[in-house]
Amino acid sequence: MPIVYFVVPCYNEEEVLPETIKRLNLKLQELISSGKADIKSRMLFVDDGSKDKTWEIISAFSETNIYVGGVKLSRNRGHQNALLSGLMTAKEHCDCAISLDADLQDDINVIDEFIDKYTDGCEIVYGVRSSREKDTFFKRSTAQSYYKLMKSLGVDIVYNHADYRLMGKNALDALAEYSEVNLFLRGIVPLIGYRTDYVYYERNERFAGESKYPLKKMLKFAIDGITSFSVQPLKIISNLGIMICFLSIIGFIYALVSFFMGSAVSGWASTICSIWFLGGLQMLCIGIVGTYVGKIYSEVKHRPRYRIEKTIIRQNSKGD
Ligand code: UDP
Ligand code: MG
Numbered sequence: 001m002p003i004v005y006f007v008v009p010c011y012n013e014e015e016v017l018p019e020t021i022k023r024l025n026l027k028l029q030e031l032i033s034s035g036k037a038d039i040k041s042r043m044l045f046v047d048d049g050s051k052d053k054t055w056e057i058i059s060a061f062s063e064t065n066i067y068v069g070g071v072k073l074s075r076n077r078g079h080q081n082a083l084l085s086g087l088m089t090a091k092e093h094c095d096c097a098i099s100l101d102a103d104l105q106d107d108i109n110v111i112d113e114f115i116d117k118y119t120d121g122c123e124i125v126y127g128v129r130s131s132r133e134k135d136t137f138f139k140r141s142t143a144q145s146y147y148k149l150m151k152s153l154g155v156d157i158v159y160n161h162a163d164y165r166l167m168g169k170n171a172l173d174a175l176a177e178y179s180e181v182n183l184f185l186r187g188i189v190p191l192i193g194y195r196t197d198y199v200y201y202e203r204n205e206r207f208a209g210e211s212k213y214p215l216k217k218m219l220k221f222a223i224d225g226i227t228s229f230s231v232q233p234l235k236i237i238s239n240l241g242i243m244i245c246f247l248s249i250i251g252f253i254y255a256l257v258s259f260f261m262g263s264a265v266s267g268w269a270s271t272i273c274s275i276w277f278l279g280g281l282q283m284l285c286i287g288i289v290g291t292y293v294g295k296i297y298s299e300v301k302h303r304p305r306y307r308i309e310k311t312i313i314r315q316n317s318k319g320d
Helices: 017-033 054-064 079-091 108-119 137-152 169-176 185-192 215-229 232-261 268-300
Strands: 004-010 042-047 068-072 096-099 124-129 165-168 196-201
Touching: 004 017, 004 079, 017 042, 017 054, 017 108, 042 054, 042 079, 054 068, 068 079, 079 096, 079 169, 079 185, 096 108, 108 124, 108 165, 108 196, 124 185, 137 215, 165 169, 169 185, 185 215, 232 268
Parallel strands: 004 042, 004 096, 042 068, 124 196
Antiparallel strands: 096 165, 124 165
16 A cells, blocks of 8 residues: 655645645545555645745644644745655655645545556556636636647647646656756656556636736746757747848849849948848857757756666576
8 A cells, every 4th residue: 555645835825725634634534544545644735935824724733633744945936846845755755646736626536546547557647637618718728829839849748737646756756866946847757757647637716715826927937848848949049040041142132133223222232131141140150059058058957867667687597
């Protein structure tokens, strides 16, 4: 039976926490009594520098309920960092950790399926939303175009998967090896490998409180996702430079023709051609410099180059 940890990042969640702890506790007790999770399983709530009573609620519950654990960050570090700190704390105690939001928008009844897949040998199980009907039109369309954009930039992320997932101990150890500061877990987790699977669920609306992801934070998150995983935008600059150089040659021919036909004002052809050509050349050069910057960027991230899942080395038997 695996030791399961629920890892829940919380930022100003006093309105939802008491109910969330109650519901998660029921789920955990059900898992333990049905023999799916070990008695050492826990719920771990990470207070991401909240300004309200979030931490007081967590510590009060932990006094009466041994299954409630807490981690308090010294200040607000954002959802991704809060989640990582929780996972890294859980890693020392658990066999697998399930990350979920404090507002329980993600259906907790599929947790059984998560654990079944883990027991079958999966290291990572992704929770995938089966539909986005409950989202506003704005959120739905921006989210979907974002997934498409990421795909076209060559970033491997799971479609319609937020941070509702199970990770086994090996996957968590692998995650610990990624030392990057601009964290975008949805991009890193698929890089880890191992056997993975998906669980489909319906996402509900927040039962209380407000979204802690205003548009500004969401945009930063989206840009982080692209710039932490793709150097494609730098290549776009080079390509644009090449294209403009090419266009300037066409422009040059056009200017020459106008010049000889006498329809151009004197000085126009040489001015316009040099502006275009130099513009293109400069952009191409920025692109080339950018390519090196891109390389430096991937070097400084110090991502692990590989991770061995199994090794077989057979020894000679004695006397050989
Ligand atoms: N969250 C966090 N730190 C932050 C912002 C959000 O830990 O700076 C947590 C929040 O408490 C919640 C989860 O991240 O558990 C997802 O946030 P929210 O539900 O507000 O986002 P939405 O579902 O609206 O995208
Ligand atoms: Mg939410």
